[in-house]
Amino acid sequence: MEHHRHDVVVVGAGIAGLYAAMKAGESADVGVLSKVYPTRSHSGAAQGGCAAALGNEGNDSWEFHFYDTVRGGDFLGDQDAQELLVKEAIPVMYEMEHLGVPFSRTAEGKIAQRPFGGHFADFGKTAVKRACYAADRSGHAQLHCLYEQSLKQGVRFYNEFFVISLIIEDGTCRGLVALEIRTGVLHAFWARAVMLATGGYARAWRVTSNSHANTGDGLALVAAAGVPLEDMEFVQFHPTGLYPHGILISEAARGEGGYLFNNDGMRFMEKYAKSKMELAPRDVVSRAEQTEIDEGRGIDGGEYLHLDLTHLGEKTILERLPQIHELVVKFAGIDCTKKPIPTQPTAHYSMGGIPTDLDTRVLRDGKKQAVEGLFASGECACVSNHGANRLGTNSTLEAAVFGRRGGMVMARFVKEAGPILPGAERPTREAEEGFEHLCASSGPESAKRIRAELQASMTDNVGIFRTAAKLQKQVALIRDLKARFENVGISDRSRRFNTEITELIELKYMLDFSEVIAVSALAREESRGAHSRNDYPKRDDNQWLRHTLAFREADGSLRLDYKPVVITRFQPEERKY
Amino acid sequence: MTVERGRGSGGFWWWMMQRVTGILLFPVLMVHYVVTHLHTSHYVEYDKIAARVATPAWKFLNILFLTIVLLHGLYGVWNVLLDYLSKRPVLRAVLYSIVVTIGLALYVLGLVTIVPFSA
Amino acid sequence: MERQFKIYRFNPEAAPAASFQTYTVDIQHAWTVLDALNAIKWDQDGSLSFRRSCRHGICGSCAMKINGKNGLACEVQVESLKGVITVEPLPGFKVIRDLVTDMDGFFSHLEAVKPWLIAGTPPTDKERVQSPEDRKLIDGLYECILCGACTSACPSYWVNDDFLGPAALLKAARYVMDTRDDGLTDRLDVLDSRNGIWRCHTIFNCVEACPKSLNPTEAIVKLRQKLAALRI
Numbered sequence: 001m002e003h004h005r006h007d008v009v010v011v012g013a014g015i016a017g018l019y020a021a022m023k024a025g026e027s028a029d030v031g032v033l034s035k036v037y038p039t040r041s042h043s044g045a046a047q048g049g050c051a052a053a054l055g056n057e058g059n060d061s062w063e064f065h066f067y068d069t070v071r072g073g074d075f076l077g078d079q080d081a082q083e084l085l086v087k088e089a090i091p092v093m094y095e096m097e098h099l100g101v102p103f104s105r106t107a108e109g110k111i112a113q114r115p116f117g118g119h120f121a122d123f124g125k126t127a128v129k130r131a132c133y134a135a136d137r138s139g140h141a142q143l144h145c146l147y148e149q150s151l152k153q154g155v156r157f158y159n160e161f162f163v164i165s166l167i168i169e170d171g172t173c174r175g176l177v178a179l180e181i182r183t184g185v186l187h188a189f190w191a192r193a194v195m196l197a198t199g200g201y202a203r204a205w206r207v208t209s210n211s212h213a214n215t216g217d218g219l220a221l222v223a224a225a226g227v228p229l230e231d232m233e234f235v236q237f238h239p240t241g242l243y244p245h246g247i248l249i250s251e252a253a254r255g256e257g258g259y260l261f262n263n264d265g266m267r268f269m270e271k272y273a274k275s276k277m278e279l280a281p282r283d284v285v286s287r288a289e290q291t292e293i294d295e296g297r298g299i300d301g302g303e304y305l306h307l308d309l310t311h312l313g314e315k316t317i318l319e320r321l322p323q324i325h326e327l328v329v330k331f332a333g334i335d336c337t338k339k340p341i342p343t344q345p346t347a348h349y350s351m352g353g354i355p356t357d358l359d360t361r362v363l364r365d366g367k368k369q370a371v372e373g374l375f376a377s378g379e380c381a382c383v384s385n386h387g388a389n390r391l392g393t394n395s396t397l398e399a400a401v402f403g404r405r406g407g408m409v410m411a412r413f414v415k416e417a418g419p420i421l422p423g424a425e426r427p428t429r430e431a432e433e434g435f436e437h438l439c440a441s442s443g444p445e446s447a448k449r450i451r452a453e454l455q456a457s458m459t460d461n462v463g464i465f466r467t468a469a470k471l472q473k474q475v476a477l478i479r480d481l482k483a484r485f486e487n488v489g490i491s492d493r494s495r496r497f498n499t500e501i502t503e504l505i506e507l508k509y510m511l512d513f514s515e516v517i518a519v520s521a522l523a524r525e526e527s528r529g530a531h532s533r534n535d536y537p538k539r540d541d542n543q544w545l546r547h548t549l550a551f552r553e554a555d556g557s558l559r560l561d562y563k564p565v566v567i568t569r570f571q572p573e574e575r576k577y
Numbered sequence: 578m579t580v581e582r583g584r585g586s587g588g589f590w591w592w593m594m595q596r597v598t599g600i601l602l603f604p605v606l607m608v609h610y611v612v613t614h615l616h617t618s619h620y621v622e623y624d625k626i627a628a629r630v631a632t633p634a635w636k637f638l639n640i641l642f643l644t645i646v647l648l649h650g651l652y653g654v655w656n657v658l659l660d661y662l663s664k665r666p667v668l669r670a671v672l673y674s675i676v677v678t679i680g681l682a683l684y685v686l687g688l689v690t691i692v693p694f695s696a
Numbered sequence: 697m698e699r700q701f702k703i704y705r706f707n708p709e710a711a712p713a714a715s716f717q718t719y720t721v722d723i724q725h726a727w728t729v730l731d732a733l734n735a736i737k738w739d740q741d742g743s744l745s746f747r748r749s750c751r752h753g754i755c756g757s758c759a760m761k762i763n764g765k766n767g768l769a770c771e772v773q774v775e776s777l778k779g780v781i782t783v784e785p786l787p788g789f790k791v792i793r794d795l796v797t798d799m800d801g802f803f804s805h806l807e808a809v810k811p812w813l814i815a816g817t818p819p820t821d822k823e824r825v826q827s828p829e830d831r832k833l834i835d836g837l838y839e840c841i842l843c844g845a846c847t848s849a850c851p852s853y854w855v856n857d858d859f860l861g862p863a864a865l866l867k868a869a870r871y872v873m874d875t876r877d878d879g880l881t882d883r884l885d886v887l888d889s890r891n892g893i894w895r896c897h898t899i900f901n902c903v904e905a906c907p908k909s910l911n912p913t914e915a916i917v918k919l920r921q922k923l924a925a926l927r928i
Binding site for chain 1: 707708709710726728737738739741742743745746747748749750751752753754755756757771773792793794796799800803807810811812813815819821822823824825826827828830831834838839841842870871874876877
């Protein structure tokens with residue numbers, strides 16, 4: 001095993017991880033581990049924009065953004081975190097511009113902004129242009145810029161290093177063990193501060209907008225260390241996934257004026273959100289779509305609807321939505337300037353995650369007590385900014401704001417925390433033994449079958465509409481899959497770039513957190529935001545205005561606990577669009 | 578990973594030279610071609626041609642022609658060689674000397690042919 | 697429909713030399729080459745190694761040579777290809793295993809061009825002003841996904857991997873052409889060097905290879921014009 005030391009080690013190189021690395025790198029020695037080359041991270045797939053109430057294109061204020069975020073999250077978000085998010089959005093957006101992000105521009109040369117679902121001025125009244133964008137490549141533009149700035153800052157990158165274990169001793173995180181994919185060699189990284197920025201977990205669904213890499217690695221790692229996972233039942237389904245694979249068609253398509261039609265040629269959003277129509281928040285639109293599909297009004301009775309852009313005209317489409325145009329041509333063979341796009345809801349974003357405080361410290365009890373030296377930010381974390389449903393364009397915003405914040409907090413922390421202390425030999429040895437055990441897997445079960453069954457069943461049973469029966473079935477199924485995983489076998493025994501091994505570890509991670517999702521969803525007997533229970537169709541603030549915390553016990557079972565929601569300014573009200 | 582970048586070796590002026598000589602080459606070549614191949618209604622006779630190339634204007638033209646052809650052609654050769662020589666500094670120096678030597682030798686040969694002509 | 701895939705295999709742990717292996721795959725409608733590779737890996741041969749992530753042409757992981765042409769496996773529809781489909785790693789890079797190539801040199805070339813904004817004046821507390829026309833100057837430059845298809849297709853790079861290559865130079869142009877950037881002189885020692893912009897012989901392979909329809913050759917020409925303007 002090779003050993004490395006850095007003041008700060010960041011796991012994951014999306015917007016959150018890179019922002020943290022860049023900021024911490026101003027005063028500390030930083031290493032970044034990423035299982036893909038940094039510019040391959042899924043932040044680069046974000047298309048539509050990044051929210052900030054700059055008011056460049058109409059009257060806007062952070063307070064309106066605050067309200068939209070609270071209401072969009074169906075009042076489950078912690079309002080102290082949300083207030084911080086929307087206030088810091090403004091300086092962070094300017095900072096990103098100063099760093100070089102190639103934002104599109106207004107006629108006066110300011111950062112251009114576009115409308116988006118759920119963005120309103122005057123506390124929910126009129127649509128406002130709040131999403132700062134770089135054509136429809138906003139995430140790509142931010143990701144590349146932050147990577148390049150991290151290079152400038154002298155951050156050390158360990159590309160294609162895959163973390164297999166965290167080293168936590170006596171409530172302190174001392175480092176981690178990672179696999180160098182290229183050689184198959186294990187490395188121990190010793191650090192004063194470790195930040196997890198490993199992204200989301202929507203790969204556990206069959207129809208998903210997420211990349212193959214989004215397997216919730218960080219979540220499984222902390223859960224294995226006894227840290228709870230918060231609000232895992234809240235998974236956002238994006239209304240416009242390209243049929244049939246679920247590749248993302250940005251909400252910018254509707255922001256720019258796209259319509260949704262059912263098989264009868266009706267703009268069905270009239271029935272579900274009469275005033276906001278297609279620009280209602282994502283959970284609302286996805287439920288509407290799923291209802292249309294379930295009631296047989298999908299196109300030709302199938303599992304998709306039509307997103308129509310043709311009335312926008314070729315010029316607008318090619319100028320504002322060039323990537324969408326290209327995607328639809330390449331993956332559906334359709335020219336969206338002439339024909340509607342077949343779309344379906346697609347698993348998209350993970351609201352839940354690793355519980356942290358406002359300074360990105362990971363909370364081992366989920367409430368107050370931090371694991372010393374362990375931080376998390378971005379989609380893998382749950383601060384909780386998004387509550388029960390994330391507002392469009394708040395994701396890259398959260399990654400930027402809290403990644404940046406975490407970077408600064410870690411820089412201060414390592415200055416005060418003294419030298420890096422290598423931990424005992426035991427945890428690295430255990431990690432190595434666990435890894436060798438997996439490499440030697442030779443049972444009759446196929447990883448592909450287990451993965452396919454998991455993904456298909458998550459889409460069927462833990463999709464947009466849930467019931468106790470489906471969720472119970474899913475919990476039992478996942479436990480069965482986990483048992484089968486113990487008898488899995490692989491054929492590739494070599495060490496060099498063995499992706500059969502990495503996929504196997506990712507599957508293990510997915511099985512772990514999927515069980516948490518199903519158990520948390522089964523327990524929450526209400527409908528709130530992205531969590532819709534047919535058997536409990538109403539939001540229940542008396543019982544369920546609280547966060548779920550799921551602990552993995554030493555015996556492997558799950559224990560649920562809850563904590564109150566932080567409400568500072570906006571009291572829960574009925575959510576209508 | 579360290580990469581040999583040949584810092585500050587400044588290809589700009591050479592690149593510009595290649596463009597300028599390339600452009601100049603065109604009219605000079607045309608004049609040369611028209612005069613020696615098309616505009617010859619008579620048999621090639623030493624005296625007549627010697628008389629022509631002995632004039633100051635023709636001497637200037639031929640020296641110009643010689644200069645730009647050698648610069649343009651040999652730089653082109655050198656530029657192709659350079660593609661293969663990034664990691665071989667010694668061979669690069671050797672070949673550079675050879676190209677320069679050939680260039681100078683041809684230039685001298687050309688000059689001693691053009692300059693002494695008298696009518 | 698059944699299709700045959702002839703795939704480049706190399707794993708020095710198993711055999712010192714590379715070879716080709718042929719697989720037959722039952723192709724579903726609208727499958728891309730990546731779908732076929734996944735099907736091979738998951739159903740037939742777990743030892744086949746390749747990179748993939750976003751599967752919609754934005755992350756740049758799965759660039760490879762497909763029927764003789766560089767492209768992203770996730771974007772190439774199997775139905776668009778004729779005959780036996782030959783899949784090879786990107787040429788010009790060292791092969792680590794199967795379809796996985798060593799991209800470290802590629803990324804170190806990127807770093808060499810100082811791919812970050814070098815602004816002459818400190819920022820204000822608001823955004824820098826840039827007109828939409830000025831912003832347009834970097835359209836066609838900032839969209840690069842760093843997949844490596846262009847650099848891997850460049851004959852100048854094949855014979856000289858010290859050449860910065862089209863991707864790094866396109867990135868350099870993305871900053872040099874940005875009206876907010878004043879860093880041309882800071883980048884001169886790299887761009888105006890033996891392995892910089894002068895090694896491009898305007899072969900245009902990079903343009904043909906780019907899955908995002910960008911034009912690195914034109915970007916290099918723009919850099920030359922900028923340099924000429926600076927020097928003359």
